[in-house]
Amino acid sequence: MIRFLRSLMHSKLGVAVAIGFMVLIGLAFAAGDISSSGKFGGVAGGDRVAVVGNRKLSTADLTSAANNAVEQLKQGNPRLSMKAFIAGGGLEEALGQLVDRAAIAAFGESHGLIASDRLIDSEIAKIPAFQGPDGKFSQTTYKALIARRGLNDAMVRRDLADGLIARQLLVPSAFGARMPTEVAKRYAALLADRRSGAIAVLPAAAFAPKGEPSAADLAAYYTAHQSAYIRPERRTIRYAVFDESAVRTVAAPTDAEIAARYNANKALYGPSENRRLSQLVLPSETDARALVASGKSLDAEAAAKGLAVARLGPISRSALAAQANPALADAAFTGAVGKLVGPVRGPLGWTVVRIDAIDANPGKTLEQARAEIVADLTAQKKRTALSDFSARIEEQFDNGGSLADVVKELGLAVKETGPLTADGKIYVAGPQAPGQAAPAAVPAELARVVPTAFSMEREGQPQVAEVVPGKTFVVFDVARIVPSAPAPIAEIRGQVMADLLLDKGTAAARAAADKVLAATRKGADLATAMAGLGQPGLPPVQKLEISRAEIARQGQSTPAPLALLFSMAQGTTKMLAAPRGQGWYLVSLARIVPGDDAAIAPLLADATRELSQVMGREYAEGLRSAMRAEVGVKRNEAGIAAVRRQLGGEGN
DSSP states (O other): OHHHHHHHHTSOHHHHHHTTOTTOOOOOHHHHTTTSOSSOOSGGGOSEEEEETTEEEEHHHHHHHHHHHHHHHHTTOTTOOHHHHHHTTHHHHHHHHHHHHHHHHHHHHHTTOOOOHHHHHHHHHHOGGGBOTTSSBOHHHHHHHHHHTTOOHHHHHHHHHHHHHHHHHHHHHHTTOOOOHHHHHHHHHHHHOEEEEEEEEEEHHHHSOSSOOOHHHHHHHHHHTGGGGEEOOEEEEEEEEEOGGGOOOOOOOOHHHHHHHHHHTHHHHSOEEEEEEEEEEESOHHHHHHHHHHTOOHHHHHHHTTOOOEEEEEEEHHHHHHHSOHHHHHHHTTSOTTOEEEEEEETTEEEEEEEEEEEEEOOOOHHHHHHHHHHHHHHHHHHHHHHHHHHHHHHHHHTTOOHHHHHHHHTOOOEEOOOBOTTSBBOOOSOOOTTOOOOOBOOGGGTTTHHHHTTOSSSOOOEEEEEETTTEEEEEEEEEEEOOEEOOTTTSHHHHHHHHHHHHHHHHHHHHHHHHHHHHHTTOOHHHHHHTTOOTTOOOOEEEEEEHHHHHHTTSOOOHHHHHHTTSOTTOEEEEEOGGGOEEEEEEEEEEEOOOHHHHHHHHHHHHHHHHHHHHHHHHHHHHHHHHHHHOEEEOHHHHHHHHHHHTTOOO
């Protein structure tokens, strides 16, 4: 989780703003800091969590940063709670990012680095979230979006300025970093070596107690591990979908409306002519005129001169004039079928055109076009009526109308989803069994309104939304909200019991692994030491000989025991925890065969590039550390603790 959080907070500034303003955390300077003195103080540990140079980071800044981070992480893990976020170190990570950002900005400003207003304007204009329907920056969209996030223009511009200063300082520090070839060669040699050894597995299930634990043990385990049983927030949505059929009376188009539509589209209904043409461009006027006078085949002449004939059309006169020039269009649209016309001078030479075919459209009279126009006007009237109808429903909701009232008026049946999580999936209690079907997704007509439903503050707030723009609408509200909380032990007793027994099995397996390790240190090989346990049902010790290249060719991530095998010293045995408390691995490395020059050579370029990137990141991290030291950072532990208590629901 922390790796993911770090990657989010180190993402490019424009992307961060566009996906939810996760890094826009300068929220409460005016409210809590401007009028304060430079000292910490106030209620519940102070009104700030740190002072970086002359910039103060308020408790509101840290609270907002943590809330935004949790909301962003919930998109990938709906079960995440604020308590789990804090327990995993998320709050400290968020504070560290706040401090780094402020320190870099303060350092840059003190050394004359600035982000001009025009540069900030340019960055804002690049952000896709601020673009209107035409793909260009929209001031209206920008103001509306930042207002919904509780921000204002000054906050956004300050944060963008900080990010631009950081870019000016950190990017050059990592640019051009290159690991010396000899060091990269040593690293490549590690990638090319071959190792032989053995791997043993001690499954926790094989050491787990067979009987049921006592009620007291079960309760104590549940209390200590409540964070593992947190259920995500669930919401049940009531809804009804309606389309143009809900608009029962739509006035038929009048004769005046039909005539107006016809007159407004005379270019569409009037007579028209398109032509199919073959075109050849010759370098000299003499050759072009000789070709027209001779009546020779255009294709034969092109082949004789090593040129190509271009096929055009069907194309209109105006389109040809725009594509080539008006003179060519006049010539092409006055000749008869099969005739050569021209030559006409163009930018590349002299053009000769053959008229291959004429597609004449006599057009339609008003009466001939009437049926088509009536259908178009009727559809337009229905769309307009439907939009007006949805607007009236929205007004009805704004005036206190209920979903039941509107649905009754529409004559529709109310549908109700199962409990949904924020990712739009039907909630399924308990872990998913192997082979079990994935949780069902929300009905397609509700996919667009789930985020809105999860942003509502309470139940029973009806809204109307478009499903298919201009065609289908949905009215909905949230019927029930079940907040995120640990599942009651009575409902998950079996799961808690299995986890407790597995936990005890893990501890017993650890003790057995310690015995095996002790035996190997006295000279016993891994297989002999495992046999000495006298534990039935254990998997046999697996012997192997493998190179890193062979692992890479498998196209999968390296299993943890193999990764350990390639990071050990020869003649040693190491212990490694299996994922999710499933037991322990014992890895024994018997022999290392170093890679030779022939094996190292193809790996050297990639090793140099990878190590150079790591070196660049280390340079940037070193510069950040130096900036913090220069500008000075003072943490207010009391203020940090107050935020931790508040977010964790512990009170003051």
